[in-house]
Amino acid sequence: MHLDVxxxxxxxxxxxxxxxxxxxxxxPGGGLSFVVVDGQRSGKSxxxxxxxxxxxxxxxxxxxxxxxAAARAAHDYLYTHRSGKVSATLNIxxxxxxxxxxxxxxxxxxxxxVSLNGELRIFDEPxxxxxxxxxxxxxxxxxxxxxxxxxxxxxxGLTSAGERKGQPLNVPELVRELIxxxxxxxxxxxxxxxxxxxxxxxxxxxxxSILVLTISALxxxxxxxxxxxxxxx
Amino acid sequence: MHLDVxxxxxxxxxxxxxxxxxxxxxxPGGGLSFVVVDGQRSGKSxxxxxxxxxxxxxxxxxxxxxxxAAARAAHDYLYTHRSGKVSATLNIxxxxxxxxxxxxxxxxxxxxxVSLNGELRIFDEPxxxxxxxxxxxxxxxxxxxxxxxxxxxxxxGLTSAGERKGQPLNVPELVRELIxxxxxxxxxxxxxxxxxxxxxxxxxxxxxSILVLTISALxxxxxxxxxxxxxxx
Numbered sequence: 001m002h003l004d005v006x007x008x009x010x011x012x013x014x015x016x017x018x019x020x021x022x023x024x025x026x027x028p029g030g031g032l033s034f035v036v037v038d039g040q041r042s043g044k045s046x047x048x049x050x051x052x053x054x055x056x057x058x059x060x061x062x063x064x065x066x067x068x069a070a071a072r073a074a075h076d077y078l079y080t081h082r083s084g085k086v087s088a089t090l091n092i093x094x095x096x097x098x099x100x101x102x103x104x105x106x107x108x109x110x111x112x113x114v115s116l117n118g119e120l121r122i123f124d125e126p127x128x129x130x131x132x133x134x135x136x137x138x139x140x141x142x143x144x145x146x147x148x149x150x151x152x153x154x155x156x157g158l159t160s161a162g163e164r165k166g167q168p169l170n171v172p173e174l175v176r177e178l179i180x181x182x183x184x185x186x187x188x189x190x191x192x193x194x195x196x197x198x199x200x201x202x203x204x205x206x207x208x209s210i211l212v213l214t215i216s217a218l219x220x221x222x223x224x225x226x227x228x229x230x231x232x233x
Numbered sequence: 234m235h236l237d238v239x240x241x242x243x244x245x246x247x248x249x250x251x252x253x254x255x256x257x258x259x260x261p262g263g264g265l266s267f268v269v270v271d272g273q274r275s276g277k278s279x280x281x282x283x284x285x286x287x288x289x290x291x292x293x294x295x296x297x298x299x300x301x302a303a304a305r306a307a308h309d310y311l312y313t314h315r316s317g318k319v320s321a322t323l324n325i326x327x328x329x330x331x332x333x334x335x336x337x338x339x340x341x342x343x344x345x346x347v348s349l350n351g352e353l354r355i356f357d358e359p360x361x362x363x364x365x366x367x368x369x370x371x372x373x374x375x376x377x378x379x380x381x382x383x384x385x386x387x388x389x390g391l392t393s394a395g396e397r398k399g400q401p402l403n404v405p406e407l408v409r410e411l412i413x414x415x416x417x418x419x420x421x422x423x424x425x426x427x428x429x430x431x432x433x434x435x436x437x438x439x440x441x442s443i444l445v446l447t448i449s450a451l452x453x454x455x456x457x458x459x460x461x462x463x464x465x466x
């Protein structure tokens with residue numbers, strides 16, 4: 001099997017920096033975890049928030065702490081340090097090679113979308129952001145690590161794209177259409193972002209982060225792992 | 234300007250996992266840091282070592298601690314916990330957007346290679362690995378963040394490729410040749426890895442990690458940051 005993950009991240013138009021933070025870490029037991037955080041509001045203050053939430057979750061995951069506990073800790077940490085006054089959304093996506101499962105942890109009103117061999121599942125149970133309500137827990141789904149899987153995670157800049165014009169993007173519908181095209185993870189994320197930018201007239205109304213993960217049967221007979229990063233300076 | 238970083242990582246032939254660890258983190262003041270660690274020996278025991286060294290450095294960098302202090306701390310941590318008996322090489326490559334510099338921190342006998350507009354600099358001052366000698370410090374070079382820069386960092390699996398046949402890869406010479414071709418970071422890393430695999434008859438004698446960073450003048454008028462990960466499962 002082969003894993004591909006692509007993350008696209010862009011910022012609200014005319015703000016100096018994105019308030020979203022996306023980080024990746026290798027799991028000590030094997031596999032990878034991705035942490036996607038959207039800090040309340042936008043710009044510098046949002047970035048500070050998303051940075052501390054992501055860092056707390058990441059640091060714990062790096063020590064082998066399970067995803068649910070890392071998400072709870074990230075909540076407690078933000079809640080304690082900001083007296084319950086500041087919120088952030090938090091998604092953790094883990095490819096856990098110990099349990100051979102895909103673990104989706106969600107503290108985000110935006111759904112997580114999973115397709116298994118073309119069948120779409122939308123995980124949109126009510127979910128609280130971290131930081132504001134005592135005892136907040138993540139919604140967790142654990143799925144087998146099997147070929148034909150696509151996972152799409154995003155911050156609310158994607159779902160709110162187009163709202164300014166009263167035509168918000170229908171993300172589940174768009175994902176359903178893209179699944180049919182069997183795109184590579186990077187092309188999938190690129191297309192979603194492209195549609196959001198069109199809906200927002202190339203001036204994003206909010207920070208947008210999109211993570212697309214695919215597991216394919218393809219065995220390239222190649223042990224090489226790749227990490228590629230690209231950003232404007 | 235545009236930043237591109239590509240990391241290729243493969244493992245010693247017939248070992249279950251690579252003993253190298255490569256991680257990336259966003260710097261809280263802006264920019265990115267990459268940590269490349271090669272744990273002593275290979276396989277599971279090397280992986281445990283490289284993981285704890287990388288995690289210590291990464292956790293500190295995520296808190297805004299300067300690279301030199303993070304490298305010293307990673308050394309002290311390993312030295313203390315393994316009583317000075319276990320070594321690892323450690324490279325930290327940072328794109329620091331606060332100081333607008335490229336910071337190369339090296340605890341590795343392998344050189345760091347930098348090209349600025351085709352002029353090659355090989356940083357190969359004597360350097361100690363972390364973990365074994367009390368008070369070990371990194372060798373640090375700070376360079377301006379300017380277009381036309383290429384940085385190549387690697388673990389010793391690259392320099393030792395071909396040694397089995399008495400024909401070790403001449404990495405600086407190879408890099409010099411590739412610089413002339415103006416390759417994208419991913420193609421550059423791919424070509425280096427390809428040459429190493431040829432030298433090792435497709436059976437790497439050691440874990441190999443290669444990081445290539447390029448800064449180009451290209452302004453794509455696009456604020457999107459990309460992260461792409463690909464690995465066999």
